[in-house]
Amino acid sequence: MSPPISALSCDSVHVRYGGIEVLHGVGLALAYGTFSALVGPNGAGKTTLLDWCAGAGIESSGSSGSLLIEGRQASTWPVARRALAGLRYVPFERNVFPSLTVLDNLRATQAAGVAPADPLERTLHRFPELTRLLDRPAGVLSGGERQLLAVACALQGPGRILLLDEPTHALAPAAAARVIEALAEAAREGGRAVLVAEPSTSREALRAHADFIWPLDRGLRLAAQGG
Numbered sequence: 001m002s003p004p005i006s007a008l009s010c011d012s013v014h015v016r017y018g019g020i021e022v023l024h025g026v027g028l029a030l031a032y033g034t035f036s037a038l039v040g041p042n043g044a045g046k047t048t049l050l051d052w053c054a055g056a057g058i059e060s061s062g063s064s065g066s067l068l069i070e071g072r073q074a075s076t077w078p079v080a081r082r083a084l085a086g087l088r089y090v091p092f093e094r095n096v097f098p099s100l101t102v103l104d105n106l107r108a109t110q111a112a113g114v115a116p117a118d119p120l121e122r123t124l125h126r127f128p129e130l131t132r133l134l135d136r137p138a139g140v141l142s143g144g145e146r147q148l149l150a151v152a153c154a155l156q157g158p159g160r161i162l163l164l165d166e167p168t169h170a171l172a173p174a175a176a177a178r179v180i181e182a183l184a185e186a187a188r189e190g191g192r193a194v195l196v197a198e199p200s201t202s203r204e205a206l207r208a209h210a211d212f213i214w215p216l217d218r219g220l221r222l223a224a225q226g227g
């Protein structure tokens with residue numbers, strides 16, 4: 001019997017910035033229905049790896065590696081094709097439309113004609129902080145409010161493979177726990193493949209909910225833990 005096809009896997013990923021290699025042949029694999037964490041200290045290369053998987057502008061910087069999305073070689077695909085294949089990337093910055101209101105950001109992430117994966121009422125129940133902000137331009141939100149909105153948009157949207165760079169940054173412990181629980185639920189109950197990059201496993205909710213931890217340090221990945 002052949003092994004199950006990963007939602008997303010990458011292998012032998014090398015990335016260089018201006019001749020300096022910062023990822024030295026790393027890889028990971030994500031399965032639908034699982035919640036994973038890419039964990040490493042500042043400068044380990046977490047953002048670089050997520051950017052590379054999402055095709056976010058570093059393809060031409062001297063990088064190489066294999067990327068499979070549902071078993072199809074996707075490393076040469078442009079961002080839009082990766083998105084059509086179900087990949088949704090929530091970068092650390094510039095993760096909302098600043099000139100649109102919070103409500104319009106939430107609407108904009110839904111696919112036309114497709115019921116949202118997470119209806120608006122559920123999103124607002126999950127993140128009640130957003131309710132009083134619905135008419136406000138996203139560009140004036142605080143860092144934590146913006147993170148909540150970015151996560152809510154990803155949960156509402158149609159993406160089945162979610163990559164999120166430090167989604168709990170700037171959040172108080174209780175809100176961070178709700179974000180992690182919501183993402184873990186999207187994986188377990190929604191059948192999505194979810195990967196968050198975080199600097200450590202100090203958040204209790206992350207330790208409690210992560211099916212797999214992928215440690216990354218100085219561009220080198222150690223063996224995955226969990227499963």
Ligand SMILES: Nc1ncnc2c1ncn2[C@@H]1O[C@H](COP(=O)(O)OP(=O)(O)OP(=O)(O)O)[C@@H](O)[C@H]1O
Nearest residue numbers: 017018022040041042043044045046047048049199
């Ligand atoms: N555009 C760039 N040009 C040159 N070097 C870069 C660039 N972006 C990142 N780097 C370097 O690549 C290495 C990995 O950075 P990266 O941002 O991927 O790490 P990280 O694990 O996400 O760190 P953090 O937790 O601090 O966000 C760092 O040494 C960083 O200085």
